Amino acid sequence: MSELRPSEILLSEEQIRKRVAEMAAAIRRDLPNDVHVIAVLKGAFVFLSDLIRAMPGHVSLDFMAVSSYAKGTTSSGEVRLLKDLDTSLDGRDVVIVEDIVDTGLTLTYLQEILRARNPKSLRTACLLSKPSRRQVDVKVEYIGFTIEDRFVVGYGLDYAEQYRNLPHIVVLEAQA
Ligand code: IMP
Numbered sequence: 001m002s003e004l005r006p007s008e009i010l011l012s013e014e015q016i017r018k019r020v021a022e023m024a025a026a027i028r029r030d031l032p033n034d035v036h037v038i039a040v041l042k043g044a045f046v047f048l049s050d051l052i053r054a055m056p057g058h059v060s061l062d063f064m065a066v067s068s069y070a071k072g073t074t075s076s077g078e079v080r081l082l083k084d085l086d087t088s089l090d091g092r093d094v095v096i097v098e099d100i101v102d103t104g105l106t107l108t109y110l111q112e113i114l115r116a117r118n119p120k121s122l123r124t125a126c127l128l129s130k131p132s133r134r135q136v137d138v139k140v141e142y143i144g145f146t147i148e149d150r151f152v153v154g155y156g157l158d159y160a161e162q163y164r165n166l167p168h169i170v171v172l173e174a175q176a
Pocket of ligand 1: 043068098099100101102103104105106107150151152153157158159
């Protein structure tokens with residue numbers, strides 16, 4: 001029986017710190033006034049906390065929680081809303097903050113339900129993207145790193161609720 005365990009470091013703390021600061025600057029350039037950030041729980045919480053602290057000026061926050069009905073390390077495509085927003089999006093410049101875009105099904109679902117709430121603008125920031133796994137063409141304005149089709153954990157990302165606390169991003173691999 002093989003077990004999945006973290007193996008090589010894919011992205012170091014330093015690489016992540018630098019890229020997150022660049023993403024914060026890019027978002028602020030596009031939205032110089034108020035930014036309303038919506039973080040997708042749970043995976044995005046570490047990325048969110050670094051991203052907003054690298055962003056000067058006015059930032060407000062809200063949270064959503066979704067479950068993607070994962071089957072092992074792959075998503076089933078079904079998305080369920082577990083926690084909705086506390087405040088209205090009407091007329092606001094909104095940025096969705098997500099950990100990773102894989103098939104794109106979760107983000108497509110989120111963008112659809114948030115767009116229906118009449119924000120002034122809606123953009124998306126994802127720390128990671130696995131384009132080779134995409135099933136739907138979803139627009140993501142800010143992407144931190146494009147990675148290959150490998151299951152990764154750390155920096156908020158989990159496998160069975162473990163490894164979110166790792167400060168870097170590592171590949172999960174089968175070990176005998
Ligand atoms: P999508 O709907 O297939 O794009 O999946 C997005 C969600 O699947 C992410 O928010 C993660 O929770 C999870 N996910 C996809 N790939 C990974 C990975 O490599 N590590 C950890 N979680 C992942």
